[in-house]
Amino acid sequence: MASTKGLTRTTFAKLSPHPYLLASLDPTSDDIRPARSNGRARNESRKPTVNLASLSHAHGSAVVRVGDTTVICGVRGETILTPNIPNYRASNTETELKDYDLLVPNIELATGCAPQFLPGGPPSTFAQTLSTRIYSLLHSSRIIKPDDLRIWHTPPSEDLEDRMEEDGEDTSNENRTVVAYWVLYIDIFFISFDGNPFDAAWAATMAALRNTKLPGARYDIDREMIICSHKQARPLRITNIPIACTAVVFTGKETDRPTDGRFWLLVDPDRLEESLCDESVTVVVDCKDGDLKILSISKHGGTALTPQFLTSEQFLGWATKRWEEFNAAITQS
Numbered sequence: 001m002a003s004t005k006g007l008t009r010t011t012f013a014k015l016s017p018h019p020y021l022l023a024s025l026d027p028t029s030d031d032i033r034p035a036r037s038n039g040r041a042r043n044e045s046r047k048p049t050v051n052l053a054s055l056s057h058a059h060g061s062a063v064v065r066v067g068d069t070t071v072i073c074g075v076r077g078e079t080i081l082t083p084n085i086p087n088y089r090a091s092n093t094e095t096e097l098k099d100y101d102l103l104v105p106n107i108e109l110a111t112g113c114a115p116q117f118l119p120g121g122p123p124s125t126f127a128q129t130l131s132t133r134i135y136s137l138l139h140s141s142r143i144i145k146p147d148d149l150r151i152w153h154t155p156p157s158e159d160l161e162d163r164m165e166e167d168g169e170d171t172s173n174e175n176r177t178v179v180a181y182w183v184l185y186i187d188i189f190f191i192s193f194d195g196n197p198f199d200a201a202w203a204a205t206m207a208a209l210r211n212t213k214l215p216g217a218r219y220d221i222d223r224e225m226i227i228c229s230h231k232q233a234r235p236l237r238i239t240n241i242p243i244a245c246t247a248v249v250f251t252g253k254e255t256d257r258p259t260d261g262r263f264w265l266l267v268d269p270d271r272l273e274e275s276l277c278d279e280s281v282t283v284v285v286d287c288k289d290g291d292l293k294i295l296s297i298s299k300h301g302g303t304a305l306t307p308q309f310l311t312s313e314q315f316l317g318w319a320t321k322r323w324e325e326f327n328a329a330i331t332q333s
Contacts, residue, residue, distance in 0.1 A: 013037045013272070017037070017272060017275075017276055018252065018254045018276055020037060021036065021037050021250060021252075021273070021276060022250075022252040024036060024037055025042070025250065025252075025264050026252075026262075026264075036266060036273065037272060037273070038270055038272075038273075042264055042265060042266055042267070043265075043267050043318055044267070044268075045066075045267050045268035045321075045322055045325065046066045046067035046268050047066075047325065048064060048065065048066045048200075048203060048325060048326055048329045049064070049065045049329060049333075050062060050063070050064050050065075050203070050207050050329040050330050050333040051063045051333060052207060052208075052210075052211045052333050053211055054072060055072070055074045057076075058074035058075055058076050058208075059075055059076050059077050059212050059213060059214055059215075060074070060075040060208045060209060060210075060211040060212025060213065060236075061073060061074045061075065061208050061211060062204050062207030062208040062210075062211055062330075062333075063204070064200050064203045064204040064207060064329075065200075066196065066199065066200045066203075066268070067194055067195075067268075067270065068192055068193075068194035068270075069190070069192060069193055069194045069195060069196060069197065069200045070113075070190070070191040070192040070200075071188060071189070071190055071191065071197075071200045071201050071203075071204040072188075072189050072191060072204065073186065073187070073188045073189075073201070073204035073205050073207070073208040074186075074187050074189075074208065075184055075185070075186050075187075075208045075209060075211075075212045076184075076185050076187075077182040077183065077184050077185075077212075077214050077215075078182070078183050078185065079151065079180050079181070079182060079183070079217060079226040079228070080100075080180060080181055080183055081179060081180045081224075081225075081226070082178060082179055082180060082181070085100050085181075087099060087100070088100065090177070090178070093146070096146045096149075096150075096181070097139060097144065097146055097149070098139050100181060101183070102149050102181055102182070102183050102184065103135065103138050103139070103144065103183075103184050103186065104183060104184065104185045104186065105131050105134040105135050105138065105186040105187075105188065105205065106131055106185070106186070106187050106188065107127045107128075107130045107131045107134065107188045107189075107190075107201060108123075108127065108187070108188065108189045108190065109123075109124060109126065109127040109130075109190050109193070109197075110122070110123070110124070110127075111189055111190055111191065113190040113191055113192050113193040114190075114192075114193035114194075114271065117190070117193060130197060130198060130201060131188075133198060133298075134186070134188070134198075134201060134202060134205060137202065137242075137244075137284060137295075137296065138186075138205070140295065140296065141240075141242050141284070141286075141295055143206075143209070143238055143239075143240055143241075143242065144184075144209065144236060144238070145236075145237050148182075148214070148236050148237055149181050149182040149183075149184070150178045150181060150182075151178065151179055151180040151181060151182065151217045151218075151219065151226060152176045152177070152178060152179070153176060153177060153178075153179040153218070153219035153221075154175055154176040154177075155175065155177070155221070156221075179219045179226075180217070180219065180226050182214055182217070184209075184212075186205055186208070186209075188201050188204060188205065193271065194270050194271045195268075195269050195270035195271040195272075195273065195274050196246050196268050196269055196270070196274075198244055198246060198282060199243075199244045199245065199246050199268070199282075202243070202244040202284075203243065203244070203326050203329075203330070206238070206241055206242070206243075206330060207330045207333070209236055209238050210235075210236070210238045210241070210330065212235065212236050213233040213234060213235045213236075214233060214234060214235075214236070215228040215229055215230045215232065215233050216228065216229045216230075216231070216232025216233060216234065217229075239288075240286050240288055241286065241288070241323075241326070241327050241330060241331070242284050242285065242286040242295050243284070243285060243286070243322060243323040243326045243327065244282055244283075244284045245267070245268075245282065245283050245284070245285065245318070245319045245322040245323070246267075246268065246269070246280060246281070246282040247265050247266060247267040247268070247269070247280065247281055247318075248265075248266050248269040248273055248274060248277035248279065248280045248281075249263050249264070249265055249266075249277055249278075249279035249280070249281075249302055249304045249305060250263065250264045250266055250273070250276060250277050251263045251264075251277075251278075251279075251302075251304065254276075263304040265305075265315075267318055267322070268322075278301045278302050279299075279300065279301045279302025279303075279304055279305065280299070280300050280301065281297065281298070281299045281300075281305055281310065282296075282297070282298045282299075283296070283297045283310070283315075283316075283319050284296045284297075285316075285319045285320065285322075285323050286323070287320050287323045287324065287327075292316060292319075292320055294316075297310055
């Protein structure tokens, strides 16, 4: 006797993803609750989890998991003497981080985290694009203080010691100079990949930087090198935690069913939803002390999202809620 059982929801979603997602978001019956293929509501994000200090040989590290997307970030500092910086200028105290390449993020996707990212392959264009976005946001957000990466040295001077004895004042700060910098290598590895990589990678970067403690460093004038001590390690002064919030726009345009120009904004998309949508938006916000601050808005493809919508209370309200979720996960871990 033949079985009367039809295809499962998962199988149907894989065979006809566009019609299935449209039918889920816009059901024909009022008795059916609108939902995405994964069961989440349109404005429902996956809950983030954060674990700090996961790598024993890094100066700072964190593992961030958002649904089935898992990222591990390790931060390691290395020193560089100012004579080895080609464009070093002692008067430059504003753009040191960027001019001297003191922040070096790198994203690795070729880890077998998804079928399209097989191990052992060269860095993909997608991975390089993500690295560039992380690099740009690190500099534009200014979350890292340049003074945290400076290594100072006060040259010995007999005249200085005599003057200090006569005046009874400490003038060492007036004569100290920057002899080296810390260069932060920020390596981001995807362990598993199920959509929304930038949000997870940025959250892992923020968590790892907050966990970073650089060794105490001093300049040895005799050996002309930097001597480090883990006993005098000090954390980076990360006072703000900007969070990236990404959403995609689903229009159902590849289905036979008319949508009358409507669209659905799907926050925190998974890998399947990203493949079905041509338009996306990422907003980076910081809601410290209850004050919403928009650091950047980047939009790719499509024309559904207007400037009015991107500044609406509905859209920014979702971004604020997402910031609260990530901020709690990072600060309480």
